[in-house]
Amino acid sequence: MPFVEPILLWGALAVIIPVIIHFWHQKQGKPLPWAATQWLLEKQQQQSRGFRLDNVLLLIIRCLLLILLAVLLAQPLLNWLTKPPAVQKIHLVQPSSSVADNFKFELTEALKKGERVIWADDRLTKLDDKPYPFQNQARLDPLRLQTAINQVDAQHNVLHLYISPTEALADVPAITVPTHFQLHTLIDSTNQPRAYLSLKDNRKLFINKGGKLTSSSALDPSLKFQSEPVHSGPIRTLVQYKNEQERKTVTAALTALADVYGIEWVIDEKPTSNQAYTWQLTDHLPAKPSPQTLSIVSGNLQHTSLPNVIYTNDVLTPQTSERVETGQLPEWLGEQLLRYYGLKINSQPLGQQAIKSLFIPSTKPTRVQHASLQHALLLLFIVLVVVERWLALTKNA
Structure with a gap:
């Protein structure tokens, strides 16, 4: 049986505590006032040796309480009762025209196969023949990307992620992805055709080789620009x-x-x-x-x-x-x-090794809880607490 927090099962080792307390309690003698003690023979007054298991039922209930508490905190899952879903491929694409154009063949083939192809935005918009309204925005927000990954039900599917290696990814320590995960990145965003604006008097507005905004009558011939502004x-x-x-x-x-x-x-x-x-x-x-x-x-x-x-x-x-x-x-x-x-160019895109080390696959199971199991275990825990308290007060143990 899988658990959401299996490390908390180590708390079941606390079952040794009531056992130790039980034997320690039995070891200590309890004086009982008795006027006829002086008439007992000396051999009958010898102290009994060894440990005795008194109130065994109470001891077992207390041990069960600790074990059950550890199981409850570990949050068990009954995945074996549910039929595993069919494995599918999900393609999550950064809302960027350069990324979409670079992987146009792969995304087109995925659409032909009926696979799910979506933009990594807040609404998980489906990628189709209609132009994406923000496709000129090459900026990648790591927090928004993580939100999109979390929203995609890819625990039992294969997630393909298409992004550009921008400096913004260095702002976060890690991005959690499903276990079945494949990363597709642009080789170097600086080698992609640069965007530019066409102004009045046939002037062009673009970022030059030095990273400065420039307004000129002609584009820099040493740089590669998009065919249209x-x-x-x-x-x-x-x-x-x-x-x-x-x-x-x-x-x-x-x-x-x-x-x-x-x-x-x-x-x-x-x-x-x-x-x-x-x-x-x-x-x-x-x-x-x-x-x-x-x-x-x-x-x-x-x-x-x-x-x-x-x-x-x-x-x-x-x-x-x-x-x-x-x-x-x-x-x-x-x-x-x-x-x-999309005129802003990252002067120092992250390397492929740095990008790959940023994405950490998560082996934690999906947090889909079976309410009936949790409620049953909680009810059993409450019943055992009531029985334990009743036995303890009744037997003064």
């Missing part, structure tokens, strides 16, 4: 704040980005019906935010786990935000935009 033309942005000063501060930061890099903005202060926005900067997130819009919400403590929503608890004014006071707001906003479009 991830975005062309002006970036339609919704700047909507209740605080007028905060709205002016954010608008000024966007103007600074436009002056330095030539980014063209089309800014609306109120949402227009049937208008899709690339970027939304606000202090109150709509009830149903658009999955195609990057939203930055300020002064909001109630976070939702959406991959296209970024939160900052600061109110973006010089009086309330250190980022604004020190002039770092344009740089920070530009950083979020680069990550959203």
